[in-house]
Amino acid sequence: MHLNGLTQQLDPREQCFRTLHLKPEPIILKRNLKETIIAATDTSTIKIGETPTGIIVAMRGAITWRQNRIYNYTRLGPFILHITEENKNQLYNALEKAYFNISYEKAHPSAPNISQMPTRLASLLERWIQSMLAKTINNGVLLFDGSLMAGTIDTPVQRLKEILSLARRNKSIVLAFSKATTLRVNGILITEQRLNHEPPYLVETTGLYSKPPQALLGDVYVARLNRSNLSFRLDIDREISSEGRVDALQKLLGNDLHTQSYPETLRLAHILCTFTANEVIAIKHFITSKHGIQIINRPDMHKLLFGAFGSGEVYT
């Protein structure tokens, strides 16, 4: 999930991972050219502005897939929501119910904070799109943005388990790429460890465990898909056999582009869902012209108090 204009915090949950090691011998990958659908999904959210009673948020999801060497996409949204203290529970509950037929109130006694609502709603949309992808694609490779960590406030274990299970049922394999990680071995990030091997390869990690109620539903690897200097954390569904995992990676290599060691399909999903500045202007135009809602320009306290030194935290 991508947060336009919102500071992306690295997950402190990862601090609970101890005794992490990288296997010294990488798994060397070869391209498998067998025609396989590569599909990816990502969502994006952005705070459009504030109103006297709450915030206006836009979110959008993108699904991209490569089939017969052609990239295709479906974009859902933008969905524009006016979130207030009064409607936030109702809104979240309605979306949970619509997407997963579960009432939020049953699962969570307390309401989400209004400032967390954009990420929570986008996460909800993302999980729904992932479940739809898992349901509809057969024998494919499904690329998710982020890790396969569940049991968090916005991703119940059961929900992610169901998505992975749906994918397996349709003979698809989920590969989750993280753009950033805090996992370190000997104080060095796992993605910055250098091996004297010719890419593409995977490096398996060991010694990772999660602290309940969180649950890591995938095994964590470091993937370096080409000669560029970039490596990524890759989570692969734990229920998939070792051969199946390698096969999925090799099909990905044979059916997708990897300009910076990152799958193009996932990159496109990210790009397509991101809100550009002109879209934000257009959305503001939409809410003003169609709904007559005036956005309040609150003074930027950082700028107001600290002048040129007040650019620490940037909100759109």
Add this chain to the structure above:
Amino acid sequence: MRLYKKEGNVLQIISFPTECVEKGDYLLVEDDEAGKALIAQVIDVQFAAVPGVLEELLRTLSDGGEPLMGEDIDPMEIAPHITYIQDANLLVCKIRATLENQILSPSSSWLPSRSQSAIKKLSIPMLMKLAKVDGKLPIILGGTKDSSLLTIDASEVDGTLNIITGKKGCGKSHLSKLLMVNLVGYKATVVVFDLNGEYSSLGLTNDGKRNMYYDKIHSFTPSQNFKVSLEQLHLNTVMGILVNALHLPGTSAREFRRLWKSLKEQGKLTMSDLGEAIRDLNCNQHVKDALTSRFHSFANSGFFTDCPGEAMLLDDRLLRSKNQGGAIVINLKNTSNIDRQIIVEYVLGKLVDSLTNWKLQAVFLFAEEAHLYLRETYWDDIVTRMRHYGIFTTFITNQPDTIQETIYRQADNIFLFNFTNEHDLDVVSRAARVDAETVRSIARDLPPHHCLTLGRVVNDFPIVARVRSLDIKTMGETRLFFSNKN
């Protein structure tokens, strides 16, 4: 539309696609608080620098450069708003005047409110009304983009120097014919140097019938129905032809002057007597040779005759058109360069003569591609000295650099058709009555038969109009090889 910037006399206005503003349109920027409004003309339409547009365009391309195939499920219908913002225009406008209490002033020194100003399109009829471009002698030039007529006042062409220019085939001659017949309609005397023989049939309709100008258009073809006898000529006119057109040196000119006076005293001012006199002349051989060669040029032109019945009295023709108006069309088609110069020298000399003696009030002279027959020194002469005599010239050319810069600087009206060549636009943009950006920007995009009118006739509000058609036999079409084969 919203006011964005003002720099000098240039306004930048943000406009949206639905507002349909084009180059050449006029806008009224009204500031109610100030009680004033700016009248500005759009000289360029650009994309507004909307942030994020580049990203928007780039992301629709995949790595291979092929457009991505996809579908947008947009239940809230935001996409039209995004397109609306992406297609926002930046209108670059030149301030033409300030309107205060229905009175126009050329000032652009005040700043209207950016947040409160209302901007709307100003129709050409309204602009014309404000600018008081009307008058008692209307000439309808054509239609403007907003379906109104662009009407100028014939009296604004009176006493002026005009230029009609544009690239080949865009309708310059057509406009000059339109101006010419309208002036004739208002009983003006018009003389046309018709380089391609296309003005001769202006008295006929397209289907060959006589029109209202039939009796007023008099076409003269040198050496055919336009010949003169030496007796009709004033010595100054002949000397003008010899010195300016035929480049006769000073000593020979003095000898000729003496010879001419002698023949005149004897009552023998004929071509044959002149030839004989030169043959019998007892003087320096070089002088004699110079005079002989000039005499042969005279004789070969076929323009001079000894037969009184063949000789045409140009003064009479001019006088006849003085009362009822008329056009003397001098058909210079099939005339050699030297002969053209002889004829033009003669006609101009005669005109100056008639005007000096107040036989004529004033003459409108239409000169097509004048560089082909007008000597260098005549340019300044025409715009300064002859103007005071009452010769009001309209130059028509597709090579703007053949007209001297001083002419552009003094031009009162410019009728500008399409030019794409930067050099041509640079030349025209030296005109004093308009800014270079307007000329460069608007003229480059003018469609065929559309003319940017600048100067006095439009009270210095440049206006684009499609020149109206005329039901006259124009004969200006280019002869084509393949025309009969299609």
